[in-house]
Amino acid sequence: TLETSGASTQDRCPIDHSAFTSPGGCPVSPRAAAFDPFTGPYQTDPAASLRWSRDEEPVFYSPELDYWVVTRYEDVKAVFRDNELFSPAIALDKITPTSDEASSVLAQYDYAMSRTLVNEDEPAHMPRRRALMEPFTPAALAHHEPMVRRLTREYVDRFVDSGHVDLVDEMLWEVPLTVALHFLGVPEEDMDTLREYSIAHTVNTWGRPAPEQQVAVAEAVGKFWQFAGTVLDKMRKDPSGHGWMPFGIRVQQEQPDVVTDSYLHSMMMAGIVAAHETTANASANALRLLLEHRDVWEEICDDPGLIPNAVEECLRHSGSVAAWRRLVTADTTIGGIEIPAGAKLLIVNSSANHDERHFDQADDFDIRRDNAGDHLTFGYGSHQCMGKNLARMEIQIFLEELTKRLPHMELVPDQEFTYLPNTSFRGPDHVLVRWDPARNPERADPGLLSLRQPVKIGEPSKNTIARTMTVSELEHLTDDVLLVTLRDTSGRPLPKWSAGSHIDIDCGAVSRQYSLCGDRSDRTALQIAVLHESNSRGGSRWVHTELAVGTTLRMRGPRNHFKLDPDAQRYVFVAGGIGITPVIAMADEVKATGGDYEIHYAGRSRTSMAFLDRLARDHGDRVRIYPSDKGTRMDLANLFATAEEGTQVYSCGPERFLTALSDATAHWPDDALHVEHFSSTLEALDPSKEHAFEVVLKDSGITVPVAADQTVLHALRAANIDAQSDCEEGICGACEVPVLDGAVDHRDLVLTKTERIAGKTMMTCCSRACGSTLTLQL
Numbered sequence: 001t002l003e004t005s006g007a008s009t010q011d012r013c014p015i016d017h018s019a020f021t022s023p024g025g026c027p028v029s030p031r032a033a034a035f036d037p038f039t040g041p042y043q044t045d046p047a048a049s050l051r052w053s054r055d056e057e058p059v060f061y062s063p064e065l066d067y068w069v070v071t072r073y074e075d076v077k078a079v080f081r082d083n084e085l086f087s088p089a090i091a092l093d094k095i096t097p098t099s100d101e102a103s104s105v106l107a108q109y110d111y112a113m114s115r116t117l118v119n120e121d122e123p124a125h126m127p128r129r130r131a132l133m134e135p136f137t138p139a140a141l142a143h144h145e146p147m148v149r150r151l152t153r154e155y156v157d158r159f160v161d162s163g164h165v166d167l168v169d170e171m172l173w174e175v176p177l178t179v180a181l182h183f184l185g186v187p188e189e190d191m192d193t194l195r196e197y198s199i200a201h202t203v204n205t206w207g208r209p210a211p212e213q214q215v216a217v218a219e220a221v222g223k224f225w226q227f228a229g230t231v232l233d234k235m236r237k238d239p240s241g242h243g244w245m246p247f248g249i250r251v252q253q254e255q256p257d258v259v260t261d262s263y264l265h266s267m268m269m270a271g272i273v274a275a276h277e278t279t280a281n282a283s284a285n286a287l288r289l290l291l292e293h294r295d296v297w298e299e300i301c302d303d304p305g306l307i308p309n310a311v312e313e314c315l316r317h318s319g320s321v322a323a324w325r326r327l328v329t330a331d332t333t334i335g336g337i338e339i340p341a342g343a344k345l346l347i348v349n350s351s352a353n354h355d356e357r358h359f360d361q362a363d364d365f366d367i368r369r370d371n372a373g374d375h376l377t378f379g380y381g382s383h384q385c386m387g388k389n390l391a392r393m394e395i396q397i398f399l400e401e402l403t404k405r406l407p408h409m410e411l412v413p414d415q416e417f418t419y420l421p422n423t424s425f426r427g428p429d430h431v432l433v434r435w436d437p438a439r440n441p442e443r444a445d446p447g448l449l450s451l452r453q454p455v456k457i458g459e460p461s462k463n464t465i466a467r468t469m470t471v472s473e474l475e476h477l478t479d480d481v482l483l484v485t486l487r488d489t490s491g492r493p494l495p496k497w498s499a500g501s502h503i504d505i506d507c508g509a510v511s512r513q514y515s516l517c518g519d520r521s522d523r524t525a526l527q528i529a530v531l532h533e534s535n536s537r538g539g540s541r542w543v544h545t546e547l548a549v550g551t552t553l554r555m556r557g558p559r560n561h562f563k564l565d566p567d568a569q570r571y572v573f574v575a576g577g578i579g580i581t582p583v584i585a586m587a588d589e590v591k592a593t594g595g596d597y598e599i600h601y602a603g604r605s606r607t608s609m610a611f612l613d614r615l616a617r618d619h620g621d622r623v624r625i626y627p628s629d630k631g632t633r634m635d636l637a638n639l640f641a642t643a644e645e646g647t648q649v650y651s652c653g654p655e656r657f658l659t660a661l662s663d664a665t666a667h668w669p670d671d672a673l674h675v676e677h678f679s680s681t682l683e684a685l686d687p688s689k690e691h692a693f694e695v696v697l698k699d700s701g702i703t704v705p706v707a708a709d710q711t712v713l714h715a716l717r718a719a720n721i722d723a724q725s726d727c728e729e730g731i732c733g734a735c736e737v738p739v740l741d742g743a744v745d746h747r748d749l750v751l752t753k754t755e756r757i758a759g760k761t762m763m764t765c766c767s768r769a770c771g772s773t774l775t776l777q778l
């Protein structure tokens with residue numbers, strides 16, 4: 001019997017594990033007892049339905065399922081990360097045991113779905129994954145882009161003039177299925193039959209079919225199995241074709257123990273589902289979500305550059321794989337809860353993706369979220385989805401074509417969205433939309449049909465997230481320095497920023513970085529101060545000559561490469577000329593937190609120095625001014641004569657000024673000096689001076705070779721590992737990864753000396769191995 005006491009479970013697990021012999025033999029909290037993923041709230045919104053669990057009981061036993069349910073981000077990721085303690089062997093098992101009758105139906109079809117990749121244990125899994133990875137790499141996927149575009153275009157052509165459509169029935173189901181078949185190298189078969197088979201497979205694996213439904217499901221699954229076998233037999237006769245399955249057959253000829261017959265047959269069936277339904281559902285979720293957030297839809301219509309990150313945010317917010325499974329192979333704890341060997345886990349990625357502990361305002365749909373790509377919808381670690389970049393490419397192309405051709409479409413009001421009841425595969429059965437065909441933009445401008453947004457294969461970079469800003473005020477602080485106030489053109493609140501941050505602005509043909517210097521508490525405006533440089537490469541001249549109140553421009557960021565150390569005892573700020581902009585923001589922040597600081601500010605003359613009034617007003621006698629025309633020179637050697645423990649020096653200014661400062665503080669503690677770098681000193685890799693090495697990726701379980709003329713970052717991407725980057729020249733810190741072993745040849749400008757010596761992290765865009773191997777936590 002279940003003891004449903006209402007006692008708080010925050011402090012201790014309600015389950016007496018010593019008594020945990022059979023389901024039902026242990027006390028379970030009322031909500032855990034009531035958890036039913038096949039009906040009700042979990043079907044409507046799995047993440048919301050498990051909020052109680054994330055907050056109060058993040059790991060609980062569900063007697064209904066006989067599974068332990070894991071709902072927090074860190075716990076779900078930790079389970080994905082360790083594929084030996086948490087075996088994937090049960091990932092494709094039937095979550096509802098099959099009735100005898102259904103089993104005998106399956107037996108008639110010799111149904112023998114067995115290990116593929118996703119449910120294969122080590123040591124068999126990794127060699128197989130490695131042997132079969134090549135067709136998934138970005139270089140190989142690029143060949144599929146024209147096919148995905150052509151298909152998408154053809155399907156949209158069919159309904160673009162009709163004024164209404166069910167996006168799922170008329171496009172989002174069949175295009176991913178056709179792409180999947182192309183990718184796998186399977187001839188395009190009867191789509192409706194395959195649709196029926198796929199749904200049956202999902203219900204069979206993750207659903208709870210009623211007893212009377214089970215036989216029909218078993219029939220369809222049996223036929224699907226036979227179909228897979230027939231296609232495979234045909235392929236074996238001529239395995240020279242394109243596609244992942246013929247590729248697999250060819251690999252089998254070389255490595256029969258790695259790619260077995262049983263694997264090929266199982267994969268033939270599971271591969272269609274893996275590549276198809278996941279993507280079809282993800283696309284339908286994305287369209288529903290975007291059209292429900294009309295303002296966001298309009299933004300991506302206006303700026304298709306936002307699509308890649310929007311796709312990532314859709315995958316996070318409404319992913320198509322809601323939960324996945326693992327088997328516990330030894331007694332352990334998850335999130336502090338003891339779990340016995342043999343326990344089965346339902347790890348709810350959709351819940352993890354809404355965990356406030358990892359994602360700010362996790363329920364908000366924010367296409368500029370800079371950690372959207374941390375979602376677990378593709379799993380994580382050594383089994384992470386191999387097809388993720390094909391899926392991303394498809395969804396991006398769907399959104400591009402639809403935003404371009406039907407920006408005015410809207411959801412048919414009051415439609416009820418229904419979902420196939422199951423634990424894992426999630427997407428609406430139908431998405432009905434309507435529009436006025438007379439307003440189709442291509443009628444007025446047929447040229448737009450040939451516009452193409454190139455797809456960037458792989459995880460989107462934060463660097464691509466842009467917003468449109470309007471210049472709301474311009475003020476000359478000096479003859480040469482212009483204070484520019486920018487507001488989001490659509491009036492949306494701006495992201496929070498920290499002192500030292502900068503934004504990137506598209507100045508005509510070039511992009512330039514400017515430090516923020518305004519009021520950090522004002523979420524409606526950002527301010528930069530721009531010096532008109534006589535030898536301007538285009539950025540400052542553009543700002544000074546092209547900008548007027550009302551001008552709109554594109555901005556990325558804010559980002560911070562120049563962060564304040566919150567623990568310093570004292571701060572010395574040193575600015576040369578326009579270098580005052582980040583410094584003033586930093587001084588404001590230190591003042592606000594009650595820290596001890598002083599500001600030294602050098603310039604040509606008082607009239608050329610920006611912000612003197614503001615400095616005097618806000619920082620009073622903490623400021624010293626050095627106008628050189630008055631003969632007041634900053635004597636750096638004298639100022640920094642005595643090294644001070646606990647004092648941090650932050651400086652921005654011309655290169656010569658920074659070099660002098662670096663010399664003057666050479667005897668200071670290693671990490672005392674921080675300078676803002678806007679340009680890199682890195683040179684192109686010279687393979688004759690570099691050596692090749694290997695990076696061992698602990699979480700992914702693979703070793704990636706890095707050639708002498710290749711960065712670690714590029715080697716990772718070529719191996720299909722998601723890798724963030726931004727500047728790609730060692731100044732921003734976006735590509736930092738944890739290093740577990742091996743000596744790093746650091747070449748970035750981000751890490752401090754102490755951090756370099758500690759060697760616990762590295763920048764993959766530029767730093768290399770001293771020796772032959774590095775082990776990374778990836």
Ligand code: HEM
Pocket residue numbers: 080088117118119129183274275276278279282319320321324377378379380381382383384385386387388390391
């Ligand atoms: C594995 C999700 C699209 C092929 C997985 C896993 C998940 C997943 C959750 C298990 C990860 C783990 O255990 O850590 C998705 C989603 C997709 C998608 C949400 C679409 C939005 C695709 C596509 C393909 C594909 C298009 C093939 C073309 C695979 C394969 C594996 C896999 C082969 C097994 C990898 C292994 O175990 O080593 N996918 N997938 N997936 N997926 Fe996908």
Ligand code: FES
Pocket residue numbers: 724725726727728729730731732733734735736748750763764765766
């Ligand atoms: Fe900027 Fe590597 S991407 S430091």
